[in-house]
Amino acid sequence: MQYLPIFLRLAGQPCLVVGGGEIAARKVNALLRAGARVRVVAPALGEDVHRLLLAGRIEHLARRFEPSDLDGQALVISATDRREVNEAVAAAAQARNVPVNVVDCPDLCGFIFPAIVDRSPVVIAVSTGGASPVLARLVRARLEMALPAAYGRLALLAERFRQRVKVALPDASRRRRFWEAALQGGPAELMFNGQDAAAERCFEGLLAAETAGPASGGRGFVSLVGAGPGDPDLLTLRALRLLQEADVVVYDRLVSAEVMGLIRTDAERINAGKASSRHTLPQEEINCLLVRLAREGKRVVRLKGGDPFIFGRGGEEIETLLEQGIPFQIVPGVTAATGCAAYAGIPLTHRDHAQSVAFVTGHSREGQGSSVDWARLVNPQQTLVVYMGLQAFPEIRDQLIRHGCPADTLAAIIEQGTTVRQRVVTGTLVDLYERATAAGIVSPALIIIGSVVALHRQLAWYHGQAEPPAQPD
The missing domain is CATH 3.30.950.10 (Tetrapyrrole methylase, C-terminal domain)
Structure with a gap:
């Protein structure tokens, strides 16, 4: 490992950026998002950096870099296109033990900038050690697609409950199992759907059920997922994620073999498929099955060909879930x-x-x-x-x-x-x-x-x- 991945706390810390062009603007914005106090040293400023100056968000020294500019700085970034300036910044930083990044000059860097997936307070950094920044950005793009935007809000919800859970569940292993279940179950899915208040109520219920005893149940969650007409590439990102997280999948006969192949390998599979005049399970039994599985604490995917609300009888199933107090979500699919x-x-x-x-x-x-x-x-x-x-x-x-x-x-x-x-x-x-x-x-x-x-x-x-x-x- 060429670089040690770390996260620096820069809130309120003074940081220096040398250069005032477009690349410098990107680095300044990154520092500002981290809460740093930014000073820019450059004879002139580009439009983007100048706009930040007018907004009062940065300090500007309108001159060339001097080694004394590094005094008291938490870190420095050199973002100029002049090699001699970059070398001078790197040498002065190393002499003062100030972390330094020189854009596009890995040999002069004390640290490098990763590609960032920001779901604050959840932050993921991706780096190729400078070998291929484009590849790092491609990996970041895949992570962006895989991680719902609400992960940050879910982390804040967990933070609010952290001390209560610690007091209620003093046993560390039991507490860990509870967190794993909660952060992959109903509260998470409700948060991903923008139902923050419902997610908090669900979390309250899970904690109450857990403190009442491990056998009290009530942790489950049901997702009615549209499998689309057959091509697995037509699945939504949420549908794919749920298939790979499910404990049990209750599926119809119209779900294609290709889509079935995306289900987590150790998930239980229950065939509820119907054909004309031939029902594997009557609809009333399917409704009761979903309730039972959820009450056993399982993450249940009810997988339907096409879209759950287009001749899929999804409405009948969620009526039962509502009556029984089972949390659920609907994931639309491409209808046939x-x-x-x-x-x-x-x-x-x-x-x-x-x-x-x-x-x-x-x-x-x-x-x-x-x-x-x-x-x-x-x-x-x-x-x-x-x-x-x-x-x-x-x-x-x-x-x-x-x-x-x-x-x-x-x-x-x-x-x-x-x-x-x-x-x-x-x-x-x-x-x-x-x-x-x-x-x-x-x-x-x-x-x-x-x-x-x-x-x-x-x-x-x-x-x-x-x-x-x-x-x-």
């Missing part, structure tokens, strides 16, 4: 309509074809299609998207035609959209089902009806498997 249509090159709206779009399900509690107001769905300026409608399509087709939809209206069916197994079959309302049957299309499949389907061959960009040859007229 938008994902599959995009990957098939079929815009759901287009100024020359459709000014609105309607989503309907091919089956409901009352039976396939029985609760749909078909007359309202017949509109030549509207795209109709049918979820879970493959088996019911003959009835859907007949109902639409009966209510005035032209039989030659264009339609498409997309099987396993957004995955490498995607197939698209197009036709008309009257012949699409026969074409799909001949091609061996099976669920999961999405149906799109409307003139926008005409754009498929022109705009198709993603090819899982080629479209089956068109049937002869």
Whole structure:
């Protein structure tokens, strides 16, 4: 290890920056964010540094650097483009044992600036020891994506409770386990969702439950997560993080194998998938299962294909969680309509074809299609998207035609959209089902009806498997 990573406390400390240009401005701002009192030595100031001077945030000595400028300084940064000045600053700093950084001159540095991920008071520093600053910034960018912005507020919440937890849980190992559970459970997720007051109440409840006894339970948290239509790259960052933190994942059959592969390897997996007329678990049992798992103190992910609130019955599940006092969050996903249509090159709206779009399900509690107001769905300026409608399509087709939809209206069916197994079959309302049957299309499949389907061959960009040859007229 070429450099020892440390964090300096500079609040209220005098620091010197030599140079007044753009690079100097960046270093001055970094010092100001750390609370330092900054003096700049430079014959002239660039616009950015001059603005800080006018705001009264820095002191300026309008002359060249002199070794005596280092007297009393906590550290110095030389940010000039003149080698002789930089060497003079480095030599004077070393003679006085003042930490020195010379921009773009590692050989003159006593310390170097890392790339910083700032979630104050959580701060992460990334360095390549000067070997590749660009690589350090790329690593920082990945960390920025992985760490929710609310980590700083979560740290402040932990700080407020730190002494109370120490008193309530004097045993160090028990206290550590409590912190690990709390900072990965309900309080954290609520904080990440911007529900700071709820996070604090949740933390209070967890501490009360823990002091009542380890077996009192109540630490769990449920996340209803949209898995998207299949392509794992369409997951949100939050969804990916939750899959890798979950203790147990309750998943549906529509979740793709690729997304399932992102679940933490030691997480318990429970199949709650439903197919038409064949339920692995009835919905009421799923609701009770989520409550039971949460009360066991587990981080539960309820993983649903597409989006939890688009024909995913997520609303029914959170009603039960609310009734039972279980903390939860909703993580939206790319719904099948938008994902599959995009990957098939079929815009759901287009100024020359459709000014609105309607989503309907091919089956409901009352039976396939029985609760749909078909007359309202017949509109030549509207795209109709049918979820879970493959088996019911003959009835859907007949109902639409009966209510005035032209039989030659264009339609498409997309099987396993957004995955490498995607197939698209197009036709008309009257012949699409026969074409799909001949091609061996099976669920999961999405149906799109409307003139926008005409754009498929022109705009198709993603090819899982080629479209089956068109049937002869």
